[in-house]
Every structure is written in C-alpha cells, then in structure tokens.
Amino acid sequence: MNQPAVPSLHEVSQLASSIAGEMARVIEGKPHQIRMAVIVLLAEGHLLIEDVPGVGKTVLAKSLGRAISGDVKRIQFTPDLLPSDVTGVSVFNQSTREFEFKPGGIFAHIVLGDEINRASPKTQSALLEAMAESQVSADGKTYQLRQPFMVIATQNPIEMEGTYPLPEAQRDRFMARITMGYPARTAEVAMLAHHAGGDQLATVSAVTDAASVAAAIRAIRAVYVAPVINDYIVSIVDATRQHPDLRLGASPRASLHLMRAARVEAALGGRDYIIPEDVRALAVEVLSHRVLPTVEAQVARRDPGDIITSVVSSVPTPARS
Template sequence: MSLVIEGKPQQLRTAVTVLLAEGHLLIEDVPGVGKTVLARSLGRAIDGDFRRIQFTPDLLPSDVTGVSVFNQSTREFEFKRGGVFAHIVLGDEINRASPKTQSALLEAMAESQVSVDGHSYQLARPFMVIATQNPIEMEGTYPLPEAQRDRFMARITMGYPARASEVAMLTHNAAGDRITEVRPVASAGQVSAAATVIRQVYVAPAINDYIVSIVEGTRNHPDLRLGASPRASLHLMRVARVVATLAGRDYVIPEDVQELAREVLAHRLLPTVEAQVARRDAGDIVSEIISATRLPERG
C-alpha cells in the first residue's frame, strides 16, 4: 500500500489494524488527498473480492444490498446481490447519498448479513466497509446519522502530504496510476484466520476497567452533549488487541488502548454548542480524558 500512498504510514497502519479487528473505517477529508486510493490499495493487497459503490443522490438502498428479481423461465424470484457482497467494500463519498440509502449499510456493518424480502444472506469473512466522505461543509452532502457513525470502528483523516511526499508522488506517477503495482500479500482466508487468533489476545480485568473509564469520561465531560456508546468500548478493546499483536505481545497494556483511542472515539462524540463556538476538537477532548484517567496498576 505504501507504494501508492506516500508519507502516510500511520493512516495505512490504522487501516490494517481496523481490518484485523474486524471493524469498518471512515475516512473523512477534502477531495483529492488519497481517500479512495487508500481503500483501493487495501482491497488489492488482499486476494479477495473488492467492490466499489459510488454514493450519489439517486442511489437506492437496493443498489447496496441487492434485490429480488422475478425469473420468467423458472417462475420464481431470484436474489441479485448488491455491491455490499464482497470482502472489502468501498463506499465512496458516502455522505452524498440520502440518509435512507446510507442506512442500508447498518445491518451489514453490525451483523455481517443482509435481510431482503424476509430472507437473510450472510456476508463473506473478512468483511470491511471503508467509507470516504467529504466534510459536511461541501456542497451536496448529507451528514451521517449518529447510528451510522457509531458502527465505524475508527475514523481517520488523510491531510495534505508533506512537500517531499508530494514531489515523490509526482515522480512515481509520471508513467501512470501505480495502483496496479499493488499485489496481494495475503488471502481473505489468512486475514480471517489472523482475526480469529487475535481474539484470543489476553485483556486483563484492569485493562477492561481502564477502557470503560475512558469511555465513561466522554459521557460526563462538560464539553460533550453525546458521549461514546458501549459499542465504542468493545471497538476500543478489539483495536487494542490488534495493536498488542502487531507489537509482538499476547496481552494488552494501557499504551495499546491509548494508541488509537482518538481514532476510535472522536467521531462518535458530539460537542456542545459552546465547545463548537470555542472550536474545541473532539479528538483533543479525548486526549484530555485519557490524560485525566488513572492508569491501572501493573500487576
């Protein structure tokens, strides 16, 4: 992935972490900074199915989940799968579709299945939605519902590249799009097996208590009118397990929880009007809560 995305190692690491934690990723930033390229490169790095759904105002929920079509020859209805049936699904510019279409992803993201006409269809494993969205100030965008945002395990921003990285990008892409150079380095089965093993990483009761203390801090903070949900606690624990695994440990320490806490929690929080006027950033508030939360005693 780093072949085509210059100077963004932390964003790439977060994307892989969310994949191994069996979660979904929201990438929010202005157009043209590499949101779609990151999703495409991750899809090509895995030897599995990758689909892209371009969200537009006229996109229908059935375009996402699928629809039952009457077959004239068999005289029966057949289910035609929608774009969500893949290992990696790119929801490009998700906030350009109507809230109704956005909500079509809710069941798939939460339960890895799709229900159409009274029938449930299981999705492949691993299953990951990578959604890109432009800031809500951009024309033609709809804000994501809170329920939808809460189903994303983490949110990242790409940011403008450093000058040297942008120069290197121009040099490397002189001959064309380098996305074709990304080759699979793991199969879908290997990723799924790795995720299963990571679930066995030990999380001590004191670490679970630490995670809940951080999440509770978002619910009681005076600058927040909506704190993080219990789902956020679960997501934070799963991400910490992956961070521990990538560090070569089979147990979680507080630093593993802290590493991606901003990315896991900030997008779920709603600052108060006063905090917004004061330009208080949700990520900074999360950092404050972590600093104020007592570390568990090492046993």
Template sequence: MARVIEGKQAQLRMAVTVLLAEGHLLIEDVPGVGKTVLAKALGRSIAGDVRRIQFTPDLLPSDVTGVSVFNQSTREFEFKKGGIFANVVLGDEINRASPKTQSALLEAMAESQVSVDGTTYPLAEPFMVIATQNPIEMEGTYPLPEAQRDRFMARITMGYPDRRAEVAMLAHHAGGDELAAVHPVTDVATVTAAIRAVRAVYVAPVINDYIVSIVDATRHHPDLRLGASPRAGLHLLRASRVVAALSGRDYVIPEDVSALAVDVLAHRILPTVEAQVARRQPAAIIRAAVAAIPLPERR
C-alpha cells in the same frame, strides 16, 4: 500499500488494524488526498474481492443490499446481490447519499449479513467497509446519522502529503495506473485466520476497567452532549488487541488503549453548542479526557 500511498504510515497501519479487528473504517478529508486509493490498495494486497459503491443522491438502498428480481423462465424470484457483497467494500463519498440510503449499511456493518424480503444472506469473511466522506461544509453533503457513525470502528484523515512524499508521488505515479505496484502479500484465508488469532490476545480485567473509564468519561464531560456508546468500548478493546499483536505481544497494555482513543471515539461524540462556539475539537476533548484518567499500574 505504502508503494502507492506516500508518507502515510500511520493511516495505513490503522487500516490494517481495523481489518484485523473486524471493524469498518471512515476516512474523512477533502477530495484528491488518496482516500479511494487506500481502500483499493488494501483490497488488492489481501487478494480479496473489492467492490466500489459510488454514493450519490439518487442511489437507492436496493443498489447497496441487492434486490429480488422475477425470473420469467423459472417463474420465481431470484436475489441479485448488491455491491455490499465483497471482502472490502468502498463506499465512496458516503455522505452524498440520502440518510435512507446510508441506513442500508447498518445491518451489514453490525451483523455481517443482509436481510431482503424476509431472507437473510451472510456476507463474506473477512468483511470490511471503508467509507470516504467529504467535509460537511462542502456542497451536496448530508451529515452521517449518529447510528451510522457509531458502526465505524475508527475515523482517520489523510491530510496533505509532505513535500518529499508529494514529489515522490509525482515521480512514481504520473505515468499510469497508480495501483499497478500493489500485489497481493497474503490471501483471504490467511487474513481470516489472523482475525481469529487476534481474538486470543489476553486482556486483563484492569484493562477492561480502563476502557470503561475512558468511555464513561465522555458521557459526563461538560463539553459533550453525546458520549461514546457501549459499542465504542467494544471497538476500542478489539482494536487494542490488534495493536498488541502487531507489536509482538499476546497481551494488551494501557498504552495500546490510550493510543487508539482519539481515532476510535472522536467521531462518535457530539460537542455542546458552547464547545462548538469555543471551537473545541472532538479530538482535543478526547485527549483531555484520557489524560485525566490515570493509567492502570502494571503488575
């Protein structure tokens, strides 16, 4: 993935972390900084089925989940799968679709299944939604509902590349397909096995208590009118297991948790009006809340 996305190691690592933690990733930034390329590169690198759903104001929920179509020859209804049936689903510019269409993803992201006309269809393994969205201030965007944001394990921003990385990008990719350099380094079966292995990473009771303390702190913070949900704590735990595994450990340490807190929690909270007027950013509020909680002592 780093062959086509220059100078964004932290973002690439977070994308892999979310994949192995069985989560979904929200990428928010201005157009043209590599959001779509990251999603496509991840899908190609695991040799998985990748589908792109271009979210537009006229997109219907059935375009995402699928629809039952009457077959004239068999005189029966047949289910035609929508774009959600893939290993990696790229929801491009998700906040340009109406909230009704955005809600079509809720069941799929939470339960890895789709229910249409009373029938439930399981999704592929692994299954990951990578959604890109433009900043809310841009024309033609809808804010994501709280329930939708809460189903994303993490939110990242790409940011502009530094000068060296941007020069390298011009040299490497100006002549053709920028994804041509991405080749599979593993397969879907191996990724699925890795996901199962990550579940076995040990989490001590004090780590669980530390995670709950962080989540609970957001619910009582004076700058927040909506804190993190119990699902946020579960996502923080799963992502911490992956970070521990990628670091070569079979146990989670407090630093794994604190390092992920901003990416996992900041998009779920809602600042108060006073905090917004004072321009206190959600990420800064989360950092302050985590810093106020003492790290558990190692034994």
C-alpha cells in the same frame, strides 16, 4: 475447503507489515493512516475517512483490497442511490419462473462507500445491518457476507451542499475515523514521479488472501484482555459521558471497538495481552467521531480529538501487575 491454520501472533504481525508495505507503494508518507486501516481490518471493524478530495482516500481502500487479494467493490453514493443498490434485490427469472436474489455492492471483502454523506438517510441506513452483523436481510431471507468484510467510507467535510450528515447510529458503526491530510512536499514530489509511469495500483501485489486474513483475525481474538484493562476502557468511555465539553459521549459499542482495536495493537507489538498503552494509542481514532461537543465547545473551536486526548489523560492509568 479447509481453513488455514490459526497463525501465531508473530506471523500475524509479519502479515500486517507485509500488507502495510504493499499499500505504502502507492500511498506516500502516510504510515499512520495505512497502519490504522490494517488495524481496523484485523479488528473486524469499519473505517471512516473524512478529508478533502484528492488526498488518496480511494487509493487507500483499493490498495488494501489488492494487498489481501480480496474482492473490492465501490459504491458511489449519490442522492438517487436506492437501498436495493447497496444490499441487492430479488428479480423474477422468466426461464425458471422464480425470483432470484441479485447481490448488491455490499457483497465484497472490501466495500468502498465513496462520499457516503451524499446519499439519503434511507440509503445510508441500508448499511447498518451489514456493518453490525455482517449479513443482509432481503425479502424475508438473510444472506451472510464474505469474511473478512470491511466498509471503508469516505466523505468530504468541506463541501456540504447536497449532503446528508451521517446520523449518530451510522457513525457509531465505524470503528475508527482518520483523515489523510495533505502529503509532505517530498512525498508529493515522489507521487508525481511514480504516477508518471501509469496506474500505480497495478504495482500493488497480493501478499496474502482473504482466508489467511480471516485466520489472522481468529488468532487476534485470543489476545488476553485483563479485567483491569476492561475497567480502564470503560472508565475512558464513561468519562466522555461526563465531560463538560461534550453533550453526547461515546456508546457501549465504542468500548467494544476500543477493546478490539487494542487487541490488534497488542498483537502487532508482539504481545498476547493488552497493556494500557495499546488503549491510549487508539482512543482518539476510535472515540472522537462518536462524541458531540457542546455549543460552547464548538464556539471555542475545541476539536473532538483534543477533547478525547484530555479525557484519556484524566483517567488514571492502571498499574502493571
């Protein structure tokens, strides 16, 4: 099957706006969260959503899948979930007398990992290869995942009983972390009115398809990143490793993720090159979940997001040529 032609960046921007518009039909008053989900999708990343129950985490993932006409699978993470439930397992076919691979829940365009911190570390680790390399290894064979491929994982930061904290290697696989937050009063009233008619996800229409999204991703890869911008990104990430309030700074993968996200930000702004403002706009979402505050910073209740904001402000902005 022929792949769609690579679109122009203007067409990419229009596509992103259409996807966000459809998602906004069922997610009231959360334009920033919707935009971040679209950015992470187009940047070939994965999204971590940390928030209390009932604020629309699942709806965000499902509406994104519907808008791109993609296959969406939900994996409910529980303590008894096995790695093979995520990746798949080989079963013996009595008729053919051969083993056949039965794909797990990870084989989809959009994978919703609900309450990911309720599964054991062994099961959580089953996601690592898929998230990093878009492939699954099982029984000595490698299976490529569909493109586009995105994991949207949710976790409740309040209820910690029966949970396993995400290891740093797992958190580092997520390009960005967002919180949904409670809706504004007017948005919550509007939500009640809209949901009186039944399933609101049914109102979300497909505005594109997976092949077109993959083509848009290829177009974004061509966005120019000047050497001075690369140096700016690395300077910000390196500053997290030197900050007195952080005992663990961001990894080199964080630099790569920040660059990829900034390319999408530039494309959605109608530019084929990154400017420093693109980097600064996404630094908190891309970096804050990867760093660990010191004990003193935790006692002082210093939020990682605020620390990243201070880090960004401390790094000199490169002058435009």
